[in-house]
Amino acid sequence: MGASNESRGALVVFEGLDRSGKTSQCGKLLSYLEGLGHSVELWRFPDRTTSVGQMISAYLTNKSQLDDHTIHLLFSANRWEKRLTMEAKLKAGTTLIVDRYSYSGVAFSSAKGLDFEWCKAPENGLIAPDLVVYLDIPPEKAADRGGYGGERYEQLEFQKKVAQHYKLLEDSSWKMIDASQCIEDVEKQVEEIVLEHVVTCQKGKPLSSLWS
Numbered sequence: 001m002g003a004s005n006e007s008r009g010a011l012v013v014f015e016g017l018d019r020s021g022k023t024s025q026c027g028k029l030l031s032y033l034e035g036l037g038h039s040v041e042l043w044r045f046p047d048r049t050t051s052v053g054q055m056i057s058a059y060l061t062n063k064s065q066l067d068d069h070t071i072h073l074l075f076s077a078n079r080w081e082k083r084l085t086m087e088a089k090l091k092a093g094t095t096l097i098v099d100r101y102s103y104s105g106v107a108f109s110s111a112k113g114l115d116f117e118w119c120k121a122p123e124n125g126l127i128a129p130d131l132v133v134y135l136d137i138p139p140e141k142a143a144d145r146g147g148y149g150g151e152r153y154e155q156l157e158f159q160k161k162v163a164q165h166y167k168l169l170e171d172s173s174w175k176m177i178d179a180s181q182c183i184e185d186v187e188k189q190v191e192e193i194v195l196e197h198v199v200t201c202q203k204g205k206p207l208s209s210l211w212s
């Protein structure tokens, strides 16, 4: 996909159950990398600011009902509409920290009972992350942290199914981090592993596509 030896930013994705600490860790990592002088941006999916994102948001907050396949494709479309910008930013040397990506797409929809391979198909051709940080936490422990906000998927029984489906997606780009640890320990491990990948991408690791 990209020519090698061109310095570029890294695509770092955070995945994990609700209340696993993704959003806090993404924010901390942003400050850390900025402090080191890197060009870095924080993204999240769903991106609720686009018109597709607004349909997704209405669904998640139970203001609209959609067929499971339809919402799955909207989540995917929401990533596709950002793909070109994502590639341009990475090539311009900006590291992107992304709170949820295709793995959430597949794990959540297949947890509802949709076919796993069908769920993966629309993600084919999106940019593959250089690193997926999976914040691993037992669903019961995540639920104990409280603060499920009442959106559609924030229920313990469903989160247990999501956890099982996430694990089917693990590949060599994944780094599992025990998210039951204190926030500072998680932060330190995240910083170390991400920095390693940022340096590899600066040295010109080529971009690649999901799911190859």
Ligand code: FDM
Pocket: 018, 045, 046, 060, 075, 076, 100, 101, 102, 104, 105, 106, 108, 109, 153, 154
């Ligand atoms: N979610 C998120 C999906 O079901 N599919 C997707 O492709 C993505 C990116 O949307 F419950 C689910 C996961 C979560 C919800 O996520 C909204 P945030 O992180 O709470 O905004």
